Amino acid sequence: MTAGGADPHTLLGAYVMDAVTEPDRARFEQHLAGCEACQEDVLAMREAVARLAVATAVVPRPELREQTMLAASRIRQLPPVISEEPAGSPALPSVAAEPPGGTGHVPAGPGSWPDPATGRGDAGARPGGRARSRWRTAWLPRLAVAAAVVLAAIAIGFGSAMQGAQHRLDQATGRSHAIAAILGAPDATMLTARITTGGTATVVMSHHDRALVLTAADLRELPAAKAYEVWLMSRSGARAAGMLPAPNGRMAGPVVVTGLAPGDQVGLTIEPAVGSPRPTTAPILMLRLGS
Amino acid sequence: MHASLDRERVRRCLASLTELQLEAVTLAYYRGYTYREVAELLRVPVGTVKTRMRDGLIRLKDCLGVDG
Numbered sequence: 001m002t003a004g005g006a007d008p009h010t011l012l013g014a015y016v017m018d019a020v021t022e023p024d025r026a027r028f029e030q031h032l033a034g035c036e037a038c039q040e041d042v043l044a045m046r047e048a049v050a051r052l053a054v055a056t057a058v059v060p061r062p063e064l065r066e067q068t069m070l071a072a073s074r075i076r077q078l079p080p081v082i083s084e085e086p087a088g089s090p091a092l093p094s095v096a097a098e099p100p101g102g103t104g105h106v107p108a109g110p111g112s113w114p115d116p117a118t119g120r121g122d123a124g125a126r127p128g129g130r131a132r133s134r135w136r137t138a139w140l141p142r143l144a145v146a147a148a149v150v151l152a153a154i155a156i157g158f159g160s161a162m163q164g165a166q167h168r169l170d171q172a173t174g175r176s177h178a179i180a181a182i183l184g185a186p187d188a189t190m191l192t193a194r195i196t197t198g199g200t201a202t203v204v205m206s207h208h209d210r211a212l213v214l215t216a217a218d219l220r221e222l223p224a225a226k227a228y229e230v231w232l233m234s235r236s237g238a239r240a241a242g243m244l245p246a247p248n249g250r251m252a253g254p255v256v257v258t259g260l261a262p263g264d265q266v267g268l269t270i271e272p273a274v275g276s277p278r279p280t281t282a283p284i285l286m287l288r289l290g291s
Numbered sequence: 292m293h294a295s296l297d298r299e300r301v302r303r304c305l306a307s308l309t310e311l312q313l314e315a316v317t318l319a320y321y322r323g324y325t326y327r328e329v330a331e332l333l334r335v336p337v338g339t340v341k342t343r344m345r346d347g348l349i350r351l352k353d354c355l356g357v358d359g
Contacts, residue, residue, distance in 0.1 A: 009345075010338065010341040010342055010345055011326075011341055011345075012345045012348075013316075013326075013341065013343075013344030013345030013346070013347065013348045013349075014319060014325070014326035014340075014341055014344045014345070016348065017316070017319045017320050017344065017348070019319035019320070019323075019324060019325045019326050019329070019344065020325055020326065021325055021327065024325075044352055045348050045349070045352055047352075048348060048351050048352035048355050049320070049348065051301060051355055052301055052305075052320065052351070181323070
């Protein structure tokens with residue numbers, strides 16, 4: 001009955017760290033349902049694990065952040081000819097095509113997306129290494145700042161989760177784990193784009209983990225029956241990637257999106273609050289992620 | 292800053308785990324292995340790994356002062 005035939009309670013640690021297989025999880029949750037003491041243990045331990053996540057995520061030291069901001073404002077973007085990296089090295093060829101600052105706000109009409117003509121064709125067409133290098137040079141200093149922004153959103157999420165019901169804690173814990181992994185990934189990169197109806201989306205992604213964290217700031221307020229839904233859009237269509245939680249202050253999110261495929265774009269649409277299986281309105285954000 | 296204080300504390304608390312507990316927790320938490328995979332990696336019984344993870348997290352929780 002129990003995992004491995006042992007006392008199911010020993011699974012507690014693995015369970016709160018999400019280090020269990022689905023059958024193990026199901027068995028343990030069955031056990032939990034009838035064990036009030038265990039539920040308390042799980043809650044307490046989750047809180048510890050949640051703090052583990054926040055504390056180990058990449059938080060720039062305040063002085064580092066200041067230095068970075070200062071440097072970012074002082075240092076001119078390098079000209080595009082600085083580097084001759086061989087083309088065909090991994091990561092980010094198509095992102096390179098996006099001019100920093102204005103990326104991705106493609107107010108395409110409802111019938112015209114996802115647009116295969118602009119959404120691809122990047123693979124060998126361009127000396128990607130050079131462009132990528134430029135992109136990185138321009139954006140890397142801001143990554144730390146982006147991480148701080150994302151973490152601020154996470155911290156807000158945690159604040160409410162700590163006082164909230166168990167399922168909120170569940171979500172926060174699982175999410176924070178994923179978020180810490182993405183922000184801490186050696187290849188983490190940051191993209192930002194305007195949302196056409198107002199506000200800004202920030203994406204920190206790891207190509208290696210094929211995952212990203214999306215947050216939004218200063219979104220236009222929606223009627224209660226509506227919400228923002230996140231999509232992964234490719235030539236084969238749109239895959240639902242989660243609802244953006246209602247903003248807490250200026251920030252909304254974070255939403256963790258996994259299972260990125262080459263050529264995917266991140267999209268945002270306004271949908272009924274319960275979510276749609278398919279976008280029903282024109283995207284208000286289309287952000288190309290690169291391969 | 293709150294975050295850096297918290298981080299310092301967590302680091303201290305992680306250091307209070309035994310080496311074996313820390314190893315199990317790290318592999319599961321940071322590397323994303325399931326406890327069964329960790330058991331395979333370390334070539335120890337799954338029961339042992341489960342216990343290390345649980346005891347490690349209990350120690351972490353107590354050290355962090357989370358109310359149980």
